[in-house]
Amino acid sequence: MNIGGYTGKILRVDLSEGTVSIEELEQAFIEKWVGGVGFGAKYLYDEVSPGVEWSDPENRHIWATGPLAGSGVYGAGTFCVVTKGPMTNFAGSSQANGYFGAYLKFSGFDGIVFQGKAASPVYVVIKDGKAEIRSAQKLAGKDVWETEDVIRSELNVGKRDVSVYAIGPAGENKVLYAPIIGDRGHVASKNGVGAVMGSKNLKAVVAYRGKRSFEIRDPKTLKEKNDELFEIAKVSGPIYQWGSGGGFSAVYGIGALPVRNYTTNIYPEHERMNGQYMRTHYEIRPKPCYRCRMAHVKEVTVTEGPYKGLSAEEPEYELLAAFGPQIGNTELGGVVMLSNEVDRLGIDCNEAGWVIGWTMECYEKGVFSRDDLDGLDLTWGNVEAAKALLNKIARREGIGDLLAEGVMRASRKVGGEAADWAIHTMKGCTPRGHDHRGRWPELFDTCVSNTSTLESNWGPVTPQLVGLPPFDPFSHEEVSTFNGKFNGIRQFDDCLGTCRYASPDPKLVVQCVNAVTGWNMSLEDAFTVGLRVVNQLRMFNLAHGMETKNERPSKRYGSIPVDGPTKGRNIMEKWGGMLENYYGLLGWDKATGIPFPETLKKLGLENLIKD
Amino acid sequence: MNRVTIELWLWLGRRLEGDFESPSAMRSLREEVVEEGTTVRDLLGSLANRFKAIEQEVFDIQGQRLREGLVGIYSERVTGDDEFYRKILRDGDKVVILPVYTGG
Numbered sequence: 033m034n035i036g037g038y039t040g041k042i043l044r045v046d047l048s049e050g051t052v053s054i055e056e057l058e059q060a061f062i063e064k065w066v067g068g069v070g071f072g073a074k075y076l077y078d079e080v081s082p083g084v085e086w087s088d089p090e091n092r093h094i095w096a097t098g099p100l101a102g103s104g105v106y107g108a109g110t111f112c113v114v115t116k117g118p119m120t121n122f123a124g125s126s127q128a129n130g131y132f133g134a135y136l137k138f139s140g141f142d143g144i145v146f147q148g149k150a151a152s153p154v155y156v157v158i159k160d161g162k163a164e165i166r167s168a169q170k171l172a173g174k175d176v177w178e179t180e181d182v183i184r185s186e187l188n189v190g191k192r193d194v195s196v197y198a199i200g201p202a203g204e205n206k207v208l209y210a211p212i213i214g215d216r217g218h219v220a221s222k223n224g225v226g227a228v229m230g231s232k233n234l235k236a237v238v239a240y241r242g243k244r245s246f247e248i249r250d251p252k253t254l255k256e257k258n259d260e261l262f263e264i265a266k267v268s269g270p271i272y273q274w275g276s277g278g279g280f281s282a283v284y285g286i287g288a289l290p291v292r293n294y295t296t297n298i299y300p301e302h303e304r305m306n307g308q309y310m311r312t313h314y315e316i317r318p319k320p321c322y323r324c325r326m327a328h329v330k331e332v333t334v335t336e337g338p339y340k341g342l343s344a345e346e347p348e349y350e351l352l353a354a355f356g357p358q359i360g361n362t363e364l365g366g367v368v369m370l371s372n373e374v375d376r377l378g379i380d381c382n383e384a385g386w387v388i389g390w391t392m393e394c395y396e397k398g399v400f401s402r403d404d405l406d407g408l409d410l411t412w413g414n415v416e417a418a419k420a421l422l423n424k425i426a427r428r429e430g431i432g433d434l435l436a437e438g439v440m441r442a443s444r445k446v447g448g449e450a451a452d453w454a455i456h457t458m459k460g461c462t463p464r465g466h467d468h469r470g471r472w473p474e475l476f477d478t479c480v481s482n483t484s485t486l487e488s489n490w491g492p493v494t495p496q497l498v499g500l501p502p503f504d505p506f507s508h509e510e511v512s513t514f515n516g517k518f519n520g521i522r523q524f525d526d527c528l529g530t531c532r533y534a535s536p537d538p539k540l541v542v543q544c545v546n547a548v549t550g551w552n553m554s555l556e557d558a559f560t561v562g563l564r565v566v567n568q569l570r571m572f573n574l575a576h577g578m579e580t581k582n583e584r585p586s587k588r589y590g591s592i593p594v595d596g597p598t599k600g601r602n603i604m605e606k607w608g609g610m611l612e613n614y615y616g617l618l619g620w621d622k623a624t625g626i627p628f629p630e631t632l633k634k635l636g637l638e639n640l641i642k643d
Numbered sequence: 644m645n646r647v648t649i650e651l652w653l654w655l656g657r658r659l660e661g662d663f664e665s666p667s668a669m670r671s672l673r674e675e676v677v678e679e680g681t682t683v684r685d686l687l688g689s690l691a692n693r694f695k696a697i698e699q700e701v702f703d704i705q706g707q708r709l710r711e712g713l714v715g716i717y718s719e720r721v722t723g724d725d726e727f728y729r730k731i732l733r734d735g736d737k738v739v740i741l742p743v744y745t746g747g
Binding site for chain 1: 652654667668669670712714716719720721722723724725726739741742743
C-alpha cells in the first residue's frame with residue numbers, strides 16, 4: 033500500500049461466533065473513503081440491509097479512525113462510531129476523543145467491525161495486531177468508571193497503557209440514548225451507539241498503547257502545519273483559555289441557551305455558570321487528550337456551595353447547558369455532580385437534559401403527579417431529584433422505563449399537550465445543548481442531517497474559512513444556502529481521526545492530511561469526500577424508510593421564542609422553502625430529497641443508482 | 644441627542660476601568676450621548692477612537708467592522724451583520740458585544 037498514515041487493516045469481530053479476523057484494506061477504498069465516518073458509512077450501507085433493526089445481531093457497529101490519528105497532529109486520538117441507531121432507526125455517527133483512535137492504530141488497526149451478538153457479556157482486547165474476546169460477566173451492572181478500573185486491574189496495566197471505552201448500566205439496559213464512554217469522560221454520544229453495544233452484549237473495548245507504526249510521508253511539513261493549526265486554535269474563541277464553557281454566556285447573549293425546556297430565554301445566572309467562573313473559582317487540573325496542546329478539558333474540584341469538595345471532570349458546555357438552565361438549575365456544583373453521574377451511568381447528557389426538562393415541565397403543569405414520578409419532587413432546579421431520576425432511567429426502574437425511551441417516544445406515550453412540549457427532530461434524535469431557535473443553521477442541520485446529529489456545520493459558523501460570504505443568521509434562504517454550500521467539509525473532518533477543536537482551519541487540515549498520506553488533496557477534494565459520505569448515509573437512510581416528513585423539528589423545537597434576543601423569530605414560516613433550496617443545492621430532488629443519479633455519479637457512487 | 648448604552652461581555656473590566664462601569668468580571672458598560680442619525684457603526688468607531696482597548700479588542704477602525712470572533716446585539720435582538728451596523732440609534736437603545744460562541 034502506497035499511502036502514509038494507515039495500518040491498512042480492519043479487525044472484524046463476530047460476537048455470535050466468538051471469532052476475530054483481519055481484513056486488508058485496498059488502497060482504492062482508502063482513497064475513496066479516507067477513514068472514520070467514511071469507512072463507517074461504506075460498511076454500514078454494504079452490510080446492513082433494509083429491515084435490519086438497530087438491536088438485531090445483523091446490525092453492524094463500526095469503529096474507525098483516520099489518517100491523522102496518532103500522527104502527531106495534536107489531539108488526534110479520535111475515532112468515529114457508525115451504526116444503525118435506536119433513536120432514529122437510521123444511521124448514526126458519533127466521534128469520541130481521548131486516546132483510543134491513536135492506540136487502535138498503534139495496535140495495528142484502522143478500524144473494527146463488530147457484528148452478531150454474544151451469548152453473554154464480553155469485552156474485547158486489542159494488542160499487537162491481535163484481538164481477544166473475554167468474558168465480561170464480572171463487569172455486568174458496573175458503571176463506566178468501575179468497568180475501566182476492573183479491566184485495568186485484570187490486565188495489570190497503568191493509566192495510559194490502554195484506552196478503555198465501555199457502556200454503563202444504561203447501555204446494558206438498552207436505554208435508547210446510551211453512549212460509549214472512555215478515557216474517563218470522553219463520549220461517543222449520539223443515536224444510542226451504546227445501546228447498540230448493549231444489544232450485542234459487548235460491554236467494553238480495550239486498545240493497548242501498542243508499538244505498531246505507520247509511515248508519515250512528510251514529517252517536516254506536518255510539524256509546520258500542525259504548529260500553524262495550534263496558533264489559530266489558540267485564538268479561535270475562548271476554548272483554549274476557558275474550555276467549551278467559555279462560550280456559555282455568549283450563547284445566552286444570542287438567545288441560544290436552552291432555558292427550562294424552551295419555555296423562556298431568560299437566565300440571568302449565566303455568569304455564575306460559565307467556563308470563566310468555573311476556572312477562576314474551582315480548583316483546576318489539566319486532563320489532555322492524546323498529545324493535545326489545547327487540553328481544553330480539565331478536572332475540577334468544587335470549592336463552594338453544597339457540592340464543595342467534589343472532584344470530577346470539568347463539565348463541558350453541553351453539560352453546563354443540560355444540567356444548568358435546561359433543568360432550571362442555577363448551582364454550578366450541581367452541574368458537576370450530575371455530569372459525573374451521567375458519565376458513570378453511561379447516559380447521553382444532551383438527551384438527559386431534554387428528558388429531565390420535559391419531565392419537570394410536565395410535573396409543573398400537572399401532567400405528572402409526584403406518585404407518577406415514584407415520589408421524586410422534580411421541580412425545576414432540583415438536582416438531587418434529577419440524579420435519582422437518572423439512576424432510574426439507567427436501570428429502567430419505575431418512571432425510568434418510560435423515560436429510557438427518549439423524549440420523543442416518552443412524550444408520544446403520554447400524549448395530549450405534553451407531546452407538544454418535547455424537543456426533538458421528527459427523525460427521533462434530539463439537538464445538542466442549545467436553544468437552536470437562536471441558531472438557525474444548527475437547527476436546520478440537526479433536522480436534515482443523515483448522521484442523527486450535525487452534518488453540515490457545528491457551533492462556530494465560519495463561512496469565511498472556505499471562501500463563502502457572511503450571511504444573515506435569520507434569513508431562511510441564506511441559512512439554507514449556507515448549509516447547502518458548506519456541507520461536506522465537516523464530514524471530511526470526521527474521516528480523519530482528529531478533534532474539531534484541533535482543526536479550526538480546513539485548508540491547513542487538508543495540508544496535514546497530505547503531509548501524512550503523501551496525497552495531493554485540495555480543499556475541493558476534501559469537500560467531495562465529505563459529500564460522498566453525506567450521500568452514502570442519505571441513501572442508507574432512504575433505503576431504511578426515511579422520508580422528507582422526518583426532516584422537521586417537533587412543535588416545541590421549531591416554536592417561536594416568547595422572550596429574549598430572538599423573540600418572535602419564526603423558522604417554520606418558510607421551512608418548505610428552506611428544504612427545497614437545500615435539497616437543490618446538494619443535487620437532490622427538491623420534493624423528495626432523493627439524490628439525483630448524476631449527483632451520485634459525480635461522487636463515484638454509481639453503484640447506488642437504482643434502475 | 645439620544646442616550647444609549649454600550650455593553651461589552653468581553654472580560655475587559657480592568658483595561659476599561661474608570662471609563663466603563665464593571666458590574667461583573669465579564670461585563671463593562673457605559674452610557675453615551677449621541678446625535679440624531681448616529682448608527683451602530685458610528686458609535687463603535689467613536690468608541691474605538693477614544694479607548695485603546697476597544698480599538699484593539701473590539702472594533703477594527705480600518706475595516707469598520709467588529710474584530711474577528713465577535714457578534715453584536717442591538718436592543719436585545721440578534722440581527723445579521725449589515726443590518727446591525729446600519730441601525731440608527733434611538734434614545735434608550737442598548738448595544739451589546741459578545742464573543743462568537745464556539746464549541747460545545
